[in-house]
Amino acid sequence: MTLYHRLFDRVLVRTDAERAHGAAFTAIRRARPVTHALHAGAGRLGRGAGGEVEAMGLVFPGVLGLAAGFDKNGVGIDALANLGFGSVEIGTVTAQPQPGNPKPRLARLPADRAIVNRMGFNNEGAVAVARRLAERRLDRTGRRSGVPLGVNIGKTKVVPEDEAVADYETSAGLLTPYADYLVVNVSSPNTPGLRHLQAVERLEPLLRAVRHRADDVANSHVPLLVKIAPDLADEDVLAVAGLVVAVGLDGVVATNTTIAREGLASPAAAVEAAGGGGLSGPPLRERAHEVTRLLRGRLGPEPTIIGVGGIVTVEDALARLDAGADLLQGYTGFVYEGPGWARRVNRGVARHRARDRGDDGAAA
Numbered sequence: 001m002t003l004y005h006r007l008f009d010r011v012l013v014r015t016d017a018e019r020a021h022g023a024a025f026t027a028i029r030r031a032r033p034v035t036h037a038l039h040a041g042a043g044r045l046g047r048g049a050g051g052e053v054e055a056m057g058l059v060f061p062g063v064l065g066l067a068a069g070f071d072k073n074g075v076g077i078d079a080l081a082n083l084g085f086g087s088v089e090i091g092t093v094t095a096q097p098q099p100g101n102p103k104p105r106l107a108r109l110p111a112d113r114a115i116v117n118r119m120g121f122n123n124e125g126a127v128a129v130a131r132r133l134a135e136r137r138l139d140r141t142g143r144r145s146g147v148p149l150g151v152n153i154g155k156t157k158v159v160p161e162d163e164a165v166a167d168y169e170t171s172a173g174l175l176t177p178y179a180d181y182l183v184v185n186v187s188s189p190n191t192p193g194l195r196h197l198q199a200v201e202r203l204e205p206l207l208r209a210v211r212h213r214a215d216d217v218a219n220s221h222v223p224l225l226v227k228i229a230p231d232l233a234d235e236d237v238l239a240v241a242g243l244v245v246a247v248g249l250d251g252v253v254a255t256n257t258t259i260a261r262e263g264l265a266s267p268a269a270a271v272e273a274a275g276g277g278g279l280s281g282p283p284l285r286e287r288a289h290e291v292t293r294l295l296r297g298r299l300g301p302e303p304t305i306i307g308v309g310g311i312v313t314v315e316d317a318l319a320r321l322d323a324g325a326d327l328l329q330g331y332t333g334f335v336y337e338g339p340g341w342a343r344r345v346n347r348g349v350a351r352h353r354a355r356d357r358g359d360d361g362a363a364a
Contacts, residue, residue, distance in 0.1 A: 002338065004337070004338030004339070004340075005337075005338070008336065008338070009110070013108060013110050016104065017104075017106040017107055017108050017115070018103065018104065018105065018106040021070075021106065021335075025070070025071070025076060028076060028079050028080065028083070028339070029075065029076045029079045031079070032076075032078065032079040032082060035079065035082035035083060036078075036082050038082070039081075039082040039083075039084070051063055051346060051347075051349055051350030051353055051354075053086070053326065053327060055251075055304045055326045055327055056181055056223035056250050056251065056304050057221070057223065058148045058180055058181065058223070059148075060086040060087050060147065060148055060327060061086050061147060061346075062084065062085065062086030062342070062343075062346030062349075062350070063086055063317065063321070063327055063328050063346060063349050063350075064085065064086055064311070064317060064327075064328045064329070064330060064342055064345045064346050064349070065085050065086045065087030065088060065089060065147070065148075065150070065306075065327065065328070065329050065330075065342075066080055066085045066087070066088045066089060066329065066330070066331065066334065066342070067089055067308050067329035067330060067331040068089040068090065068091045068092055068150070068152035068183065068185070068227075068331075069091075069092070069117070069119070069331050070331055070334065071088065071090045072090065072091060072092065072093070072121075072122065072123045073090070073093075073123055073124045073128070073129055073132065074090040074093075074129050074132050074133055074151075075132065077090065077136070077146060077149060078136075078146045081146045081147045083339050083340075083342055083343065084340075084342040084343025084344075084346055084347075085147060085342045085346075086147055086148075086327070086342075086346060087147050087148045087149070087150060087180075087327070087329075088146070088147060088148075088149055088150070089149075089150030089151070089152055089183065089329065090129070090149070090150070090151055090152065091123070091129075091151055091152030091153060091154070091183070091185070092121045092123065092152045092153065092154040092185050092188065093123050093125070093126050093129050093151065093152065093153050093154070093171060093175060094121050094123060094125060094126065094153070094154050094155065094156040094157075094167070094171065095125065095126050095156050095159070095167045095168075095170040095171045095174075096125050096126075096156040096158070096159075096167075097123065097124050097125030097128065098120070098121060098122065098123065098125070098156060098157055098158075099122055100119050100120035100121060100122025100123075101118050101119060101120035101122075101190060104275075105117065105118045105119050105120065105277070106118075106119065107273070107274035107275060108274075108335075109264065109266040109270060109271065109274055109279075109281075110266075111264075111265045111266040111267075111270070112264050112265050112266050112281060112282060112283050113281050113282050113312070113332070113336045114264070114266075114279055114280060114281030114282060114283050114284075114332065115279070115280050115281055115331075115332050115335060116274040116275065116276075116277050116278070116279050116280075117190070117257065117277050117278055117280070118189075118190045118275065118276055118277030118278070119190060119277075120157065120190045120191060121154050121155075121156075121157065121188065121190070121191055126153070126170060126171040126174040126175055127174060129151075129174075129175065130174040130175050130177075130178060133149075133151075133175070133178035134177075134178060136178075148180040148181065149178070149179060149180045149181075150179065150180065150181045150182070150183055151175045151176075151178070151179035151181075151182055151183070152183040152185050152227065153168060153171040153172060153175065153182065153183070153184060153185065153210075154168075154171075154185040154186075154188060154191065154194065155167050155168065155186075155191060155194055155197070157191050157192070161193050161196060161197070161202075164197060164206065165205060165206050165209045168184065168206060168209065168210050169209050169210060169213045172210045172213040172214050172217075173213050173216070173217050176213070176214040176217050176218050176222050177217055177218060177219075179222055180222070180223075181222060181223040181224070181225060181250070182210070182214055182222055182223070182224050182225070183224075183225045183226070183227050183253055184206065184207060184210055184224070184225070184226045184227065185227045185256070186198050186203060186206070186226065186227070186228070187227050187228050187229035187255070187256035188256060188257070188278065189229070189231075189256075189257065189258075189259045189277065189278045190277055190278060195229055195231075198228060198229065198232065198236070198240065200239050200240065200242075200243050203226070203240065203243060204243055204246075204247065207224070207226060207243070207247050207249060208247055210224060211224055211247065211248075211249070223250035223251065223304070224249050224250055225249060225250055225251040225252055225253050225304070225306065226240070226244065226249060226252055226253070227252070227253035227254075227255075227256055228240055228252060228253070228254055228255060228256065228291070229255060229256050229257075229258070230254075230255035230256065230257075230258045230260075230284060230287040230288055230291055230309060231258055231259055231260065232291075234294060237291055237294050237295060237298075238294060238298050240252070241294070241295050241298035241299050242298065244299060244303055245298075245299060245300075245303070249303065250303060250304055251303045251304030251305055251306065251326075252295055252299070252303065252304075252305055252306070253305075253306045253308060253329070254288065254291045254292050254295055254305060254306070254307060254308065254309075254325075255284070255287070255288045255291050255308060255309050256278065256308075257277075257278025257279055257280045257284070258278065258279050258280075258283075258284050258287065259276075259277075259278065259279070260279065260283075260287075261279065263283060264283055280309065280310075280331060280332045281310060281312075281332035281333075281336070282310045282312060282332075283310070284309040284310045285309060285310025285311070285316065286310070287309070288307065288308065288309025288310055288320075289307075289309075289310075289319065289320060289323050290323075292305055292307050292320060292323040292324050292325050293323045293324055295324065296323065296324025296325075297324075304326045304327065305324055305325045305326055305327075306325065306326070306327045306328065306329055307320040307321070307323070307324075307325030307327070307328045307329070308328070308329040308330070308331075310332075311328055311329075311330045311333055311345075312330075312332075312333040312336070312337065313345070314344075314345055314348030314349060314352065317345050317348070317349050318349060318352060321349070330342070330345075333345075
């Protein structure tokens with residue numbers, strides 16, 4: 001057991017989950033000068049995230065990135081990248097600022113190493129986030145520094161479903177110029193009616209509108225993906241995959257959190273106390289793996305799949321890649337495994353791939 005595991009299991013688990021998240025994120029941002037120096041040094045010594053991956057016309061320094069939800073407002077992108085993530089996806093950002101659902105809205109199920117959240121897209125809104133992203137430091141080539149940045153957009157809660165397309169278009173217009181890739185989130189269980197937008201007849205006009213708006217405001221092609229729920233029936237997963245091909249999207253993020261609660265190790269009282277919302281972590285692993293496999297079988301080799309859900313170990317990462325994912329993301333693994341987690345997984349995957357290539361010196 002690592003020092004972080006002891007701290008988490010003996011101290012952090014007894015702290016309000018959202019308060020602990022805020023304190024940890026503040027510490028990560030304040031430590032940025034130190035982690036930047038360590039990250040740069042690791043890169044010079046060949047011990048960085050390792051295992052570059054090319055996808056969607058972008059180069060990712062590591063296969064595992066940070067999923068949306070941790071940094072909702074884009075306030076710690078580079079500090080998080082210093083921890084060894086191969087990408088950072090911010091959001092979910094909505095067109096209008098909103099406070100999210102009432103607290104408490106974040107809970108842990110330690111026996112399952114899982115999290116339950118019903119945050120409700122709490123964020124500062126697209127205007128404020130776009131302004132912050134515009135102020136990020138540029139490097140000598142005129143590009144923003146750091147790992148590829150994904151921007152995840154969702155529907156403002158107070159906007160009716162029949163006005164959702166315009167709401168997403170607003171966010172896309174404001175945020176696309178600062179994104180390396182854009183994700184349309186129609187799969188959070190915490191915004192009423194949002195998952196209805198996953199129905200193909202509603203999803204198609206939404207995706208086409210966002211694609212058109214993104215093209216209008218970007219100087220070059222910005223990859224567009226859709227994030228889907230693990231709770232879709234298999235036939236609906238395949239229908240969404242068919243739509244991705246028809247619309248010409250660049251990929252799918254699979255998957256979001258689940259509303260299911262079957263097969264948990266946590267006592268029933270603990271599950272009830274955690275309340276409703278989306279469950280993430282290892283209990284999601286099997287279904288997220290299966291959805292990835294289904295998607296790859298229908299999509300063929302080209303569209304990118306970002307695999308999310310239950311990835312904790314190097315073995316989990318390799319299994320998801322074998323199922324058809326090109327890139328990976330995590331959130332709950334980061335919470336339970338600590339600040340060294342992303343680098344450990346990325347190094348482990350890089351070493352495994354180096355062995356497969358017969359390159360014993362890579363990612364040493």
